[in-house]
Amino acid sequence: MLLKDKKILVGVTGSIAIYKSLELIRLYIKAGAKVRVIMTEGAKKFISPITFEAISQSKVLDELNENWDKNQDYNHIDIGKWSDIFVIAPCSANTINKLSNGLADNLLLQTALAYPRIKLLAPAANTMMLKNPITQASLKMLNLCNFKLLSSQTKELVCKDVGDGAMAEPEEIFNATARELLKDDYWVNRKVVLSGGGTVEKIDEVRYISNFSSGKMAASMAKALYFKGADVCLVSSRGYENLPEEIHVIVVQSSAEMKNFLVDAIRVAKKGTLTKATLMDSSRPELIIKRPFLFMVAAISDYIPSFPQSGKMKKDMIGETWNLELKQNIDILEALDKNDLITIGFKAEMDKSSALNSAIKMLEKKNLDAVCLNILNDSNSFGSNDNKIELILKDDSYKFEGTKLNISLDILTNLQREFSHYE
Numbered sequence: 001m002l003l004k005d006k007k008i009l010v011g012v013t014g015s016i017a018i019y020k021s022l023e024l025i026r027l028y029i030k031a032g033a034k035v036r037v038i039m040t041e042g043a044k045k046f047i048s049p050i051t052f053e054a055i056s057q058s059k060v061l062d063e064l065n066e067n068w069d070k071n072q073d074y075n076h077i078d079i080g081k082w083s084d085i086f087v088i089a090p091c092s093a094n095t096i097n098k099l100s101n102g103l104a105d106n107l108l109l110q111t112a113l114a115y116p117r118i119k120l121l122a123p124a125a126n127t128m129m130l131k132n133p134i135t136q137a138s139l140k141m142l143n144l145c146n147f148k149l150l151s152s153q154t155k156e157l158v159c160k161d162v163g164d165g166a167m168a169e170p171e172e173i174f175n176a177t178a179r180e181l182l183k184d185d186y187w188v189n190r191k192v193v194l195s196g197g198g199t200v201e202k203i204d205e206v207r208y209i210s211n212f213s214s215g216k217m218a219a220s221m222a223k224a225l226y227f228k229g230a231d232v233c234l235v236s237s238r239g240y241e242n243l244p245e246e247i248h249v250i251v252v253q254s255s256a257e258m259k260n261f262l263v264d265a266i267r268v269a270k271k272g273t274l275t276k277a278t279l280m281d282s283s284r285p286e287l288i289i290k291r292p293f294l295f296m297v298a299a300i301s302d303y304i305p306s307f308p309q310s311g312k313m314k315k316d317m318i319g320e321t322w323n324l325e326l327k328q329n330i331d332i333l334e335a336l337d338k339n340d341l342i343t344i345g346f347k348a349e350m351d352k353s354s355a356l357n358s359a360i361k362m363l364e365k366k367n368l369d370a371v372c373l374n375i376l377n378d379s380n381s382f383g384s385n386d387n388k389i390e391l392i393l394k395d396d397s398y399k400f401e402g403t404k405l406n407i408s409l410d411i412l413t414n415l416q417r418e419f420s421h422y423e
Contacts, residue, residue: 001031001032002031002032002178002182002227002405003028003031003032003033003177003178003181003182004031004032004033005032005033005034006032006033006034006084006085006181007033007034007036007082007083007084007085008028008033008034008035008036008083008084008085008087008177009035009036009037009038009079009080009082009083009085009086009087009111010024010025010028010035010036010037010038010056010087010088010089011037011038011039011040011086011087011088011089011091011108011111011112012037012038012039012040012043012052012088012089012090013040013042013043013088013090013091013092013094013095013108014040014041014042014043014045014046014092014094015043015046015090015091015092015124015125015167016046016124016158017089017090017124017166017167018043018046018047018090019046019047020089020090020167020169020170021052021089021090021170022047022051022052022055023170024087024089024170024173024174025037025052025055025056026055027170027171027174028174028177029055029056029057031174031178034058035056035057035058036056036058036059036060036061036079036082036083037049037052037053037056037058037060037061038060038061038062038079038107038108038111039052039060039061039062039108040062040095040106040107040108041062041063041106042092042094044062049062059074061074061075061076061079061107062107063106063107066107076107076110076111076114077111077114079111080111080114080115080116084117084181085117085118085119085120085177085180085181086111086112086115086117086118086119086120087119087120087122087173087177088108088112088119088120088121088122089120089121089122089124089150089167089168089173090122090123090124090167091121091122091123091124092124092125093123093125093126093129093130093132093135095108095109096121096123096125096135096138096139096142097134097135097138099112099121099138099142099147100137100138100139100141100142100145101138116146117146118146118147118148118180119146119147119148120147120148120150120173120176120177120180121142121147121148121149121150122150122152122167122168122173123139123149123150123152123165123167124152124165124166124167125152125165126157126159126161126163126165127157127161127163127164127165128163129165130152130164130165131164148176148180150168150172150173150176151168151245152164152165152166152167152168153165153166153167153168153169154166171242172244172245175223175226175227175244176244178227179226179227179229179244182227182228182229183227183228183229184228184229184416185229186228186416186420187225187228187229187230187412187416188228188229188230189229189230189231189290190229190230190231190290190291190292190293191230191231191233191268191269191271191290191292191293192225192230192231192232192233192269192292192293192294192295193233193235193262193265193266193269193292193293193294193295194218194221194222194225194232194233194234194235194236194294194295194296194297195218195234195235195236195258195262195295195296195297195298195300195332196215196217196218196219196221196222196234196235196236196237196238196239196240196297196298197213197214197215197218197236197237197238197239197240197298197299198210198211198212198213198214198215198237198238198298198299198301199211199237199252199253199254199255199258199298199299199300199301200237200253200254201254201255201301201304201305201308201329202253202254202305202308203305203308203309203313203324204308204309204310204311204312204313205309205310205311205312206312207312207313209301209303209304209305209326210301211299211301212383213238213298213299213348214238214239214383215236215237215238215239215240215298216239216383216384216385216404217297217346217374217387217404217408218234218236218239218240218295218297218298219234219236219239219240219243220403220404220405220407220408221295221297221408221411222234222240222243222247223243223244223247223405223408224405224408224409224411224412225408225412226243226244226246226247227409228409228412230293232246232247232248233247233248233249233250233265233268233269234247234248234249234250235250235252235258235261235262235265235298236249236250236251236252236298237251237252237253237258237298250265254304255300255301255304255329255330255332258298258300258332259330259332259335259336262332262336263336263337266292266294266336266337266341269292269294269341270292270340270341291340291341291342291419292340292341292342293341293342293343293344293415294336294338294341294342294343294344295344295346296332296333296343296344296345296346297346297372299348300329300331300332300333301329302328302329303326303327303328303329304326304327304329305324305325305326305327306325306326306327307325331366333345333366333368334365334366338367338368342369342415342419343367343368343369343370344368344369344370344371344372344415345362345363345366345368345370345371345372346371346372346374347359347362347371347372347373347374348374348375348376349373349374349375349376350375350376350377352375355373355375356373356390356392359371359373359390359392360392363392363394369393369394369419370391370392370393370394370415370418371391371392372389372390372391372392372411373389373390373392374387374388374389375388385403385404386401386402386403386404387400387401387402387403387404387407388400388401389401389407389411391411391414391415393418396418398410398414
C-alpha cells in the first residue's frame with residue numbers, strides 16, 4: 001500500500017493513448033490511493049466515463065455534472081483542494097498549448113489553472129505535432145510553471161508513423177507520481193550509491209562461478225530511495241530490470257568490475273549536491289553539501305578462479321576430474337574509501353545462533369555505520385519478494401518483515417532518524 005490514502009486527481013484528454021490511463025489508475029488504486037478523474041469532451045469520444053468510474057471507484061467530473069453544492073467537491077476549485085497531486089495523462093498537443101497560455105475553456109484547464117501544487121504532465125501526440133516549435137515552446141514554458149513533464153516515447157504511433165510522441169508507460173507515470181508524493185527533504189537530491197546482485201567470476205568464456213543472490217533487495221532499496229527523492233546510482237549484476245528510468249544503473253559482472261565502478265560512483269557522490277539554504281540572520285544564501293550514502297547489498301564472491309581462461313576449455317583437455325583452483329577475493333567493502341560516507345553493509349547468514357554476533361563483528365571490523373542482517377531459511381531465501389531484516393546500528397537495532405520494498409522504506413526512515421544530525 002505504497003500510496004495509502006493519497007489523493008490523486010487524473011485528467012484525461014482526447015488521445016488514443018487514453019487506454020493507458022485505465023492501467024495507470026488501476027496501479028494507483030492497487031497502491032492504496034484514492035483517485036478521481038476529470039474528462040474533457042474529446043476524451044469521452046474515445047472511452048465512456050462509466051469505464052473510468054468503474055476503475056477509479058468514483059464519479060467522473062466532466063462538463064455535464066460540475067456541482068457547486070457546499071456539501072460536495074465536484075467542481076474545478078474544490079476537486080483541486082481535495083487532491084494531493086494532479087496528473088494529466090494523456091495530455092494532447094492541444095491541451096499542452098492551451099495550458100502554456102493560461103487558457104481555461106474547459107473544466108480540466110480551469111482546474112489546472114487554479115491548482116497550486118505540482119502537476120504531472122504526460123504528453124501524447126503525433127511526432128510532428130509534438131515537435132512543432134509552438135508545442136516545444138509551450139513545453140518549455142510549462143516546465144517553468146509548476147509542471148513536471150514526463151518524457152514521451154519513440155515507437156510506432158497509431159498513425160503508423162515511427163517517432164517520438166507515444167505516452168510514457170503507466171508504470172513510469174506511477175513511479176513519478178509516487179516520487180512526488182513520497183519525497184522527503186532529507187533524501188531529496190542526496191547522492192546514494194548501491195551495489196546489488198551476485199558477482200559472476202569467469203572460469204572460461206562459457207563457464208563461471210556465482211551465487212544465488214537475485215539482486216531484488218538492492219533493486220528495492222534503489223526504488224525506495226528514488227521514491228524518497230534521492231539521486232540513485234545502482235551498480236549491479238542482476239535484478240535491476242523495470243526500475244524507474246531516472247535511476248542510474250551500471251551493469252557489471254565480476255567483482256573487479258564492481259569495485260572499479262563503485263570507486264568511480266563514490267568519487268562522484270562525494271562531490272555532493274549543492275542546495276541553497278537561507279541563513280537565519282542574513283538573506284545571503286549558503287551552499288550545503290548533503291552527505292552521501294553507500295549501501296553494499298551485493299553478494300560478492302569470496303573466492304574467484306586463480307587462472308581464468310580464454311575460449312572454452314574442452315572436456316578431453318580437463319579429464320575425468322577437474323580440480324579448479326580458487327583464490328580468496330578482495331574484500332571490496334573493506335577496501336573502499338568510506339570517509340565522508342554513511343555506509344550500510346548487508347550480511348546474509350544461515351546459522352541463526354551466530355548470525356547476530358557475525359553482523360556486529362562486520363559493523364566494527366569494516367568501520368560501517370550500520371548493518372542489515374538477513375537470516376536465510378526456507379521462507380526467507382534468495383529470490384523471494386519478501387524478507388526479514390534486522391537493522392543493526394552501533395547503539396540500537398530494529399527488525400522489519402514484509403515485502404522488500406516496504407522493508408526498504410522502513411530502513412530509510414530509521415536511517416534518517418539516526419543520521420539526520422550529520423547535516
